[in-house]
Amino acid sequence: SGYLPKLRNALEKFGVPELLLNFVSTKVGENGETLKIIPQARGALSALSGQPFFIPLYNLFLTYGGIFRLNFGPKSFLIVSDPAIAKHILKDNSKAYSKGILAEILEFVMGTGLIPADGEVWRVRRRAVVPALHQKYVAAMIGLFVNATDRLCKKLDDAASDGEDVEMESLFSRLTLDVIGKAVFNYDFDSLKNDTGIVDAVYTVLREAEDRSMSPIPVWNIPVWKDISPRQRKVSEALSLINNILDELIAICKRMVEEEELQFHEEYMNEQDPSILHFLLASGDDVSSKQLRDDLMTMLIAGHETSAAVLTWTFFLLSKEPGVMAKLQSEVDSVLGGRFPTIEDMKKLKYTTRVINESLRLYPQPPVLIRRSLQDDMLGEYPITRGEDIFISVWNLHHCPNHWIDAEKFNPERWPLDGPNPNETNQNFSYLPFGGGPRKCLGDMFATCETVVAVAMLVQRFDFQMAVGAPPVEMTTGATIHTTEGLLMTVTRRTKPPIIPTLDTKIATSVKADADDSLK
Numbered sequence: 001s002g003y004l005p006k007l008r009n010a011l012e013k014f015g016v017p018e019l020l021l022n023f024v025s026t027k028v029g030e031n032g033e034t035l036k037i038i039p040q041a042r043g044a045l046s047a048l049s050g051q052p053f054f055i056p057l058y059n060l061f062l063t064y065g066g067i068f069r070l071n072f073g074p075k076s077f078l079i080v081s082d083p084a085i086a087k088h089i090l091k092d093n094s095k096a097y098s099k100g101i102l103a104e105i106l107e108f109v110m111g112t113g114l115i116p117a118d119g120e121v122w123r124v125r126r127r128a129v130v131p132a133l134h135q136k137y138v139a140a141m142i143g144l145f146v147n148a149t150d151r152l153c154k155k156l157d158d159a160a161s162d163g164e165d166v167e168m169e170s171l172f173s174r175l176t177l178d179v180i181g182k183a184v185f186n187y188d189f190d191s192l193k194n195d196t197g198i199v200d201a202v203y204t205v206l207r208e209a210e211d212r213s214m215s216p217i218p219v220w221n222i223p224v225w226k227d228i229s230p231r232q233r234k235v236s237e238a239l240s241l242i243n244n245i246l247d248e249l250i251a252i253c254k255r256m257v258e259e260e261e262l263q264f265h266e267e268y269m270n271e272q273d274p275s276i277l278h279f280l281l282a283s284g285d286d287v288s289s290k291q292l293r294d295d296l297m298t299m300l301i302a303g304h305e306t307s308a309a310v311l312t313w314t315f316f317l318l319s320k321e322p323g324v325m326a327k328l329q330s331e332v333d334s335v336l337g338g339r340f341p342t343i344e345d346m347k348k349l350k351y352t353t354r355v356i357n358e359s360l361r362l363y364p365q366p367p368v369l370i371r372r373s374l375q376d377d378m379l380g381e382y383p384i385t386r387g388e389d390i391f392i393s394v395w396n397l398h399h400c401p402n403h404w405i406d407a408e409k410f411n412p413e414r415w416p417l418d419g420p421n422p423n424e425t426n427q428n429f430s431y432l433p434f435g436g437g438p439r440k441c442l443g444d445m446f447a448t449c450e451t452v453v454a455v456a457m458l459v460q461r462f463d464f465q466m467a468v469g470a471p472p473v474e475m476t477t478g479a480t481i482h483t484t485e486g487l488l489m490t491v492t493r494r495t496k497p498p499i500i501p502t503l504d505t506k507i508a509t510s511v512k513a514d515a516d517d518s519l520k
């Protein structure tokens with residue numbers, strides 16, 4: 001299928017006119033119809049090095065449009081940046097696509113967990129896991145988000161007292177690790193304090209997953225290498241440490257489930273242990289299965305790095321837009337005053353939610369979605385064959401200059417406060433922070449509440465500025481977008497504006513003063 005685009009490129013070089021070129025951009029189908037050939041990007045390989053890969057893909061999108069082919073040595077990828085084609089792949093014809101390369105990369109850590117799983121395994125597990133994240137569960141999680149964020153606030157309070165700058169990216173990573181550990185299997189990593197053993201193991205595994213997603217040659221699959229490479233040994237040790245802990249947690253949870261008078265129903269939740277694991281065991285999930293471990297591990301990783309990245313980039317964006325920060329703090333002050341957020345506040349913290357929506361537009365996590373075609377299909381006007389590897393660039397969809405006014409501007413106001421919460425459906429697949437179709441993120445409500453609570457509590461108590469002499473904030477990628485050198489910020493306690501008594505309270509005070517006087 002590759003020769004026609006190559007021919008077209010060669011002819012173009014020799015100055016063959018556009019009209020003639022269009023001849024070689026089409027081929028004739030079985031029924032005599034003309035079929036268009038997907039444009040092929042040229043000179044792309046060199047441009048790909050030295051920056052996060054989705055940036056050159058953005059530049060190529062501006063040149064070649066909503067779908068183009070990219071050759072990488074013997075490999076070829078289709079890059080999709082068109083909302084209608086994205087919708088077709090993710091939703092309308094999702095059955096014709098698998099997770100492809102992604103499943104291969106993540107197999108070592110997630111096995112056949114929900115993210116990489118395909119076909120029947122995925123269908124069965126999605127049905128088992130989704131009910132665990134019911135509304136009552138998410139509501140119960142608010143308290144957990146508050147506790148974890150409060151621990152972070154204490155840490156920032158100390159830094160503010162000592163006049164020390166703080167590297168926020170690693171703190172956010174620890175905050176969300178603490179949250180997801182408790183939420184998924186009732187384990188307190190306490191990673192804001194602890195830095196040993198299990199926390200270290202989680203980071204070893206995460207880093208490996210990120211490196212593998214960027215490495216062109218799968219060295220980890222070479223049998224001898226697996227045994228002798230010190231790094232691969234460290235990864236295996238980390239994995240078995242995590243698996244042992246998972247086994248212990250499953251055993252503890254199993255005992256709890258056996259001891260309770262179980263009445264399983266739709267919104268079942270154990271108050272002492274509202275974790276997803278507890279729900280799954282209570283619903284009859286097989287404790288000894290590898291699938292249960294794979295799903296727990298998948299959720300640990302899926303819910304950890306993504307939320308941490310959202311918080312990191314949100315605070316970076318806020319540091320550049322003091323006007324947005326002021327508006328945010330004013331909403332938080334008026335909704336919360338000085339107290340902790342509750343589930344009722346989630347609907348009221350509208351601007352805070354818009355800040356998160358907009359942060360996810362500018363920094364989608366992950367920036368691309370990966371699929372492989374399982375059968376021949378039509379993408380827009382282009383036919384494709386089975387076995388194509390496809391990258392849907394959410395980055396391109398979210399930055400498209402034709403779709404968004406002032407696309408690069410961090411402007412939460414673009415989402416009206418009284419409008420619906422933006423999602424892939426009401427934005428017609430131009431905005432898909434949590435994917436779309438049957439494989440859509442099942443933690444979307446969870447993650448939105450988690451990040452809204454964290455942002456609200458942090459800006460309620462502190463002001464944040466880029467530290468003087470902080471390293472420049474640049475992007476690098478693994479599965480999510482990271483900074484290259486951290487996000488170094490100066491955190492100061494907020495000085496609350498003085499409370500000016502309103503007329504009513506003045507009267508009330510003076511009445512009370514009179515009463516006090518009369519008591520003398």
Ligand code: HEM
Pocket residue numbers: 114115126298299302303304306307310365366369370432433434435436438439440441442443444446447448
């Ligand atoms: C899938 C984003 C938090 C669990 C996805 C997908 C996206 C996404 C874009 C679709 C992937 C694809 O189509 O290839 C995010 C973001 C988060 C977040 C931006 C935080 C802000 C979470 C949390 C959990 C979670 C907290 C767990 C509690 C999952 C799972 C899937 C998934 C299990 C796979 C669903 C399936 O294939 O059926 N996520 N996620 N995510 N996410 Fe999230």
